[in-house]
Amino acid sequence: MTATAIDATQTRVAGKGHVLIAPKGSTVPADTTTAWDAAWQDLGFCDEKGVTLSKKDTKTAIKGWQAITPVRYILTDRDVHAMWVMEQWNKVTLALWSGEGPSAVGPNAAVSGEYKLTLSPSPSADERMLGIEWTDAEMVVTHRMYMGRGLITDTADLPITRTGLVTLGVTYQTMAIDASTPIATLLMKDPSMAP
Numbered sequence: 001m002t003a004t005a006i007d008a009t010q011t012r013v014a015g016k017g018h019v020l021i022a023p024k025g026s027t028v029p030a031d032t033t034t035a036w037d038a039a040w041q042d043l044g045f046c047d048e049k050g051v052t053l054s055k056k057d058t059k060t061a062i063k064g065w066q067a068i069t070p071v072r073y074i075l076t077d078r079d080v081h082a083m084w085v086m087e088q089w090n091k092v093t094l095a096l097w098s099g100e101g102p103s104a105v106g107p108n109a110a111v112s113g114e115y116k117l118t119l120s121p122s123p124s125a126d127e128r129m130l131g132i133e134w135t136d137a138e139m140v141v142t143h144r145m146y147m148g149r150g151l152i153t154d155t156a157d158l159p160i161t162r163t164g165l166v167t168l169g170v171t172y173q174t175m176a177i178d179a180s181t182p183i184a185t186l187l188m189k190d191p192s193m194a195p
Contacts, residue, residue, distance in 0.1 A: 010192040012141060014050055017134035019043045019084055021096060024127055024149055032142045032189045040131055043096070044088035047167060051084040051132050053145070080147070080184050082130060085156065085169040091115070097168040099152050101126045127151050130172050144187040150174040 019042070026039035058077035061070035086093045095104035100123055108114040130147045156169025174183040 007192075009139065012136045012139065012143075014134035014143075015137050017046075017050060017132065019046055019051060019086075020131035020133070021092075022129040022131065023102075024129055026129055028129075028131075028146045028148070028185070029144055029187065032144050032187050036131060036133075040129075041092050043086055043093055044090070045086070047085040047087055049085065050134070051082050053080075053082050053132070055080045078183075080174040081150075081153070081171055082132065082147075083169070083171045085167045087165055087167055089166070089168070093168055096126075096128070096152060097155055097170055099123055099126050099155070125151055127175070128172075130174075141188065141190045143190070145184060147172070147174045147184045148181060149177050149183070 020036060020040040021043065022037070022040040027037040029036055056077075056079045057075055058079070059073040060076045062072045062074060063069075064071040086097070091105040092102075094117055095102055098104050098117055098119060100117070100120060105115055105117050108116040127149055128151065130150060132145045133142065135142045150172050152170045153173040154171035156167070158166055158168070160166050176183060
C-alpha cells in the first residue's frame with residue numbers, strides 16, 4: 001500500500017508526552033527507546049493542549065519583466081518554535097519561564113524555608129536545548145524531537161484566579177548552531193515511514 005492511500009493506521013494521536021530541557025551541548029537520544037540523558041530535566045505536567053510545534057518558511061517572490069507571476073522564490077527566513085503551558089511550579093519551570101537562567105530561583109536569606117525569584121532589568125540570554133516526546137499508545141508509535149539551541153522568546157500572562165491553576169505558558173524559539181547542524185531533529189519508530 002502506498003503512503004497516499006487511505007489508511008487509518010497512519011493517523012497519530014499524541015496521547016501522552018513529555019517536555020524536557022537541557023544545557024546546550026547535552027547528549028541527545030540516538031533513538032526513541034534509550035532513556036534521555038541525565039542532563040535533561042522533565043518539565044512535568046503541561047496543560048491538556050500539549051505542545052504546539054510551528055515551522056514557517058518565508059519566501060520572497062522574484063518577478064521578471066516578462067511575466068506577471070514570480071519567476072522564482074528565495075527562502076529568506078525559517079522559523080521553528082514550540083509553545084506549551086506548564087502546570088507545575090518548581091525551581092526548574094519558574095526559572096525557564098522567567099528567562100533568568102537555571103539558578104534564578106534561590107533561597108530568601110531573610111526567611112528560612114522561603115525562596116525568591118528576581119527579574120533583572122537586563123538579563124542575559126538563557127539558551128537551552130529542548131526535547132519533546134509523544135506517544136500514540138494505540139498505534140504503538142513514539143516520536144522524539146530535540147532542538148539543539150534556542151531560548152524562551154515569549155511568555156504568557158500568569159492567570160492568577162480563584163477558579164484555576166496558575167500556569168506558566170512559554171514559546172521556545174530555535175536558533176542556528178552553525179551553517180550545517182540541524183536546528184531540530186525528529187526521531188520516530190513508525191512503520192508508516194518505511195519505504
